Amino acid sequence: MVTNFCLVYSNVVATQLELPGLVPGPVHLVPRASARLAPRPSWVHREELPRNRLVAIDLFAGCGGFSLGLEMAGYAVWAACEVDPFAAYTYRCNFPHVRLFEADIREMTYAQTSWRPPRLDLLVAGLPCQPFSTLNRHRGARDARRWLGLDFLRALDALRPRAFVIENVATYARSHEADQLRHGARDLGYHVGVSILDSVDFGVAQRRRRAFLAGSLGEPVQWPLPSHGGAEEQPHITVAQALAGLPLIPNGHAWHSSRPKVKDSSLVRYRAVPRDGGDRFAMAAHLDADDLGHLVPVCWRGHRRVRTDVFGRMWWDRPAPTIRTEFYKPEKGRYLHPTEDRPITLREGARLQSFPDEFAFPTDMTMNQVARQIGNAVPPLLARAVGTALASALRTRRGRALA
Ligand SMILES: C[S@@+](CC[C@H](N)C(=O)[O-])C[C@H]1O[C@@H](n2cnc3c(N)ncnc32)[C@H](O)[C@@H]1O
Numbered sequence: 001m002v003t004n005f006c007l008v009y010s011n012v013v014a015t016q017l018e019l020p021g022l023v024p025g026p027v028h029l030v031p032r033a034s035a036r037l038a039p040r041p042s043w044v045h046r047e048e049l050p051r052n053r054l055v056a057i058d059l060f061a062g063c064g065g066f067s068l069g070l071e072m073a074g075y076a077v078w079a080a081c082e083v084d085p086f087a088a089y090t091y092r093c094n095f096p097h098v099r100l101f102e103a104d105i106r107e108m109t110y111a112q113t114s115w116r117p118p119r120l121d122l123l124v125a126g127l128p129c130q131p132f133s134t135l136n137r138h139r140g141a142r143d144a145r146r147w148l149g150l151d152f153l154r155a156l157d158a159l160r161p162r163a164f165v166i167e168n169v170a171t172y173a174r175s176h177e178a179d180q181l182r183h184g185a186r187d188l189g190y191h192v193g194v195s196i197l198d199s200v201d202f203g204v205a206q207r208r209r210r211a212f213l214a215g216s217l218g219e220p221v222q223w224p225l226p227s228h229g230g231a232e233e234q235p236h237i238t239v240a241q242a243l244a245g246l247p248l249i250p251n252g253h254a255w256h257s258s259r260p261k262v263k264d265s266s267l268v269r270y271r272a273v274p275r276d277g278g279d280r281f282a283m284a285a286h287l288d289a290d291d292l293g294h295l296v297p298v299c300w301r302g303h304r305r306v307r308t309d310v311f312g313r314m315w316w317d318r319p320a321p322t323i324r325t326e327f328y329k330p331e332k333g334r335y336l337h338p339t340e341d342r343p344i345t346l347r348e349g350a351r352l353q354s355f356p357d358e359f360a361f362p363t364d365m366t367m368n369q370v371a372r373q374i375g376n377a378v379p380p381l382l383a384r385a386v387g388t389a390l391a392s393a394l395r396t397r398r399g400r401a402l403a
Helices: 065-072 085-094 134-140 144-159 170-174 176-187 239-243 264-272 280-289 346-352 367-376 380-402
Strands: 055-059 076-081 099-101 122-126 163-169 191-198 209-216
Touching (some): 055 065, 055 144, 065 076, 065 122, 085 099, 122 144, 122 380, 144 163, 163 170, 163 380, 170 176, 170 191, 176 191, 176 209, 191 380, 209 380, 239 346, 346 367
Parallel strands (some): 055 076, 076 099, 122 163
Antiparallel strands (some): 163 209, 191 209
16 A cells, blocks of 8 residues: 555655665755654565565656555565755655665666665666657757666666666657667567556546556566546546645645745736636636736737647646646646636645655755656556556566476
């Protein structure tokens, strides 16, 4: 269960535990002495992992969405790598038992023994998506992060897991870089497959199509079957279900806070967007009718086809749109609350990404830093589905190998 794995409460900040074999990266933020940690399951502190637990390493770990999903699916996460100090800080808060290398993956050598678990079943990587995002069409080509897949191949070659998974935006699947990775992994002996999965089909209250490129040393890769949204399945989870129980008026607890210092003119704009749905066109029509047309940004007047979702409200009875890194800004997407005159809070964004409330986002960071970690994450429930599908094949083969 989720709660078994999310053991740090939201008012807790980073701490470093002195665990045997733990090789933490540099700590950039001072840990608070009052940090409260609930007990971890005993297996995570042992050098010898139990035979029945699959072992994973998470590269480009961010705050740990992928890691959390893998833990939910029963994996032991052995190590992780993340270069951003703020994401690493959140990761440490929530996964104090994982060896976190706070480092640039391009500089990793994998020679350290601490990288090497007794066995490695799965290597996962949520490669930075900005170079492949359609929202970043022009800058993407020159973005050096495009080539980080080559560093993933280097890790694959050095660590030789039994399977691997890479996650990225859906357009990544058609990129030259994905082709390069597919060929590189085949040369290393992996069966490689690509699938586009939508989080909404796996119990996440959010439409989020993502490319998954996976490889396996044994049989072809197994993909998860949708659990929600089909005729025979449970219905998609709605915004109302995901946000149930959170106060409508943000109380500031555990990042249930929305953008501060909203200008009066912005508030008038929010109010002009009809409840449950609505978009910038509806807002402009209302403002024009009230003789407040000057509040409609000039750049929106001429553009009817692009960014149609901005300043939209979510619907209570539908899944949310994709939660991106600036989801607390209504000018960036359909991020207004279904009925309240405000954008969604960070905790609401985390819920829509399927993070449990026990997952701690430290409160001594900026809203921008936390929102980026939430928006960048692989939704834990989607990661759990991918991890579970791969686990059944990995377990079967391990069973055969051990027989
Ligand atoms: C899409 S996010 C990963 C999200 C993560 N998988 C999760 O589920 O929470 C990509 C991450 O890669 C990290 N990153 C980017 N360049 C890196 C590098 N050269 N070395 C290590 N990490 C890097 C970014 O800081 C970012 O947190």
